[in-house]
Amino acid sequence: MSEETKPLNFIEHIIEEDLANGLPKEKLRFRFPPEPNGYLHIGHTKAIGISFGLGEKYNAPVNLRFDDTNPAKEEQEYVDAIKRDITWLGYQWENELYSSDYFQKLYDWAAQMIKDGKAYVDSQSSEAIREQKGTPREVGTNSPFRNRTIEENLDLFQGMKDGKFEAGEHVLRAKIDMEDPNMLMRDPLMYRVMYAHHHRTGDDWCIYPMYDWTHGESDYIEQISHSLCSLEFKPHRKLYNWFREHVYDYAKEELPMPPKQREFARLNLSYTIMSKRKLLRLVEEGKVTGWNDPRMPTISGLRRRGYTPNSIRQFIDKVGVAKRENVIDVSLLEFCVREDLNKSANRVMAVLEPLKVVITNYPEGKEEWLEAENNPEDDNAGSRKVPFSREIYIEKEDFKEEAGNKFFRLKLGGEVRLKNAYIIQANNVVKDSDGNITEVHCTYSTDTEKRVKGTLHWVSVPHAIKAEVREYDRLFIDESPDSHKDKDFMAFVNPNSLKIRTGYLEPSLAEAKVGEQFQFQRLGYFNVDNDSKSGALVFNKTVGLRDSWAKQKPKNQNDVVTERSRSAKQPQQKRKAISVIQQFGKKYTNLPEEKQQKVKAEIQSLAKDVPYEDLEALFGTAVKKAGTRIAVMIALKEQLKNGLQRNENIDAFITKAKDDKNELLVDEANGI
């Protein structure tokens, strides 16, 4: 019921308004209309979330309708994949429908349009038709076939359907206006001849209807109340309405609801691309292993990577719906999975970059099975046993011979807690001939009540099981890879987006099943990849834990991620004096008087650091921003006092200020 307090997005406002204007709630009906020509990606999830979300909110049916009017590109495989993905996301459609189900009805209506003089058969080449269309800036010209008789049109259209013509010989066009500023209205094509096998209608048809004609009328046939799509279809709305109005005349008795199309901005995610065609290139050129590669922004890729349906739905919810172009930061998506997995994923221990620790005062051959909590966030998660022995692995980066006191992990002479086990102290190290540390010798203490700052994860060497662990980095090194006009997006592919290593895992993981998700303690969330075979597990890193330590430590040269995120985080840094003055100015008029005096003094001292040009740039500040003008005036006065020469601009600024409504400003101006 928290929805009641949640503000509505613009589409919900429209629906509420329609409801308020008398649209019965039972008439609400939505649809998600994919073309089965590729896999769904995270961008589609927004459209899915909007329409299905509305269905849930208003308890209205939502159809899944495949817009399958181009047999050259569409396949059953994609239909199956789309259904699988939507179901996985947890949505239920009312009816599974296909535009191809309406081919006969659309044909009949088209014939009716011909009879009404609203459509005609054109017999020109596609090039000729394109030329006559004009450009966005120049109007088009009429086809020489535009004024064929109704009989001739009917006859030709029938012939098209009957397979009497070659592909490309004739098309059916709506007769609208070749001079309309909206190019879609310049006699758009309704049908083309196409001898292709359709995944559902087989070879029944050799003419296929175009998108604009089919899509809108499919909505109408299904009595969709609100037909929601992305922004690039905005210009289509005029045509959508034109077709709808004509067909409405033919069918208003059986089909009383004329649907309305509304458009929202599609989702863009930073560091990735959202175009089926471009994603296909990644697949074809071998940059990824397939549509479901865990680095892909496809739903199947995200699923394999370990993203949960709930996390994706949360993400879509948080992203919101509006009409402006946007690029969502991937960190929001990552936040959503962490939030979800934090509650559900059992904690286990795994070491990915092992360093051997020998506990010298622990008896050789001894082992203990210690109790470990599965999930502190879930009281019902229970516990398991983990084996402890004389030799364990810890993470290489958890040990340093020497380190400052901000390093909470293990160092020589220092103590650290082993998660679920004892406290150890590092005494000395063993090195190889190159000086690399190969072992750390420690002693342990059973006093686990002791307060120590750091806690490490670890795995018993003799009990550890090995597994392949795949870690992923973003697929592109550029925040917006396909927005560069001069560079192909492929130039930004991150060569290091996959890192494979061998992990050492606690033995309880031997039973892990494909798809199962875990938190590798202190590292991140991982799931079992479907490449796993019995005895040869493969894990995907879904996302790392938040790591406030990584932010502090100096950057590590081979860590692409931290380097990049570092450089990406530059906006909030040292501020110029002038911007601080502006800042003060904004608040100035709202401050109590004694605070004003303080701020004034601050501005005066800052004025010394401001180049005059910066100040002058603010002389044109809008009249209503009195505070800013006051601050500028104070700074200016200070500079004049320090020898700045008056000039025309300064005089004009002061003169104008003296006439201002704001008394504070007038006072300052007069004080000069």
Place this chain on the structure above:
RNA sequence: UGGCCCAUGGUGUAACUGGCUAACACAUCGGUUUUUGGUACCGAAGAGUCUAGGUUCGAAACCUAGUGGGCCAACCA
């Protein structure tokens, strides 16, 4: 020498449709708790709402002009 759409902290969305100090989330920074440098909790910084005019007692919202960005010329959807 076109038409349409858009413009609010670094990012994404709000603002009861013209009315309190412009709100929320992510990101950032700081603190408390903690057997995960996680989680949780508390706090901070960051926006006079693209610019300039106008309407109004009052504008992020309405009007005008400008600036910037996006979309539109497939027998694709």
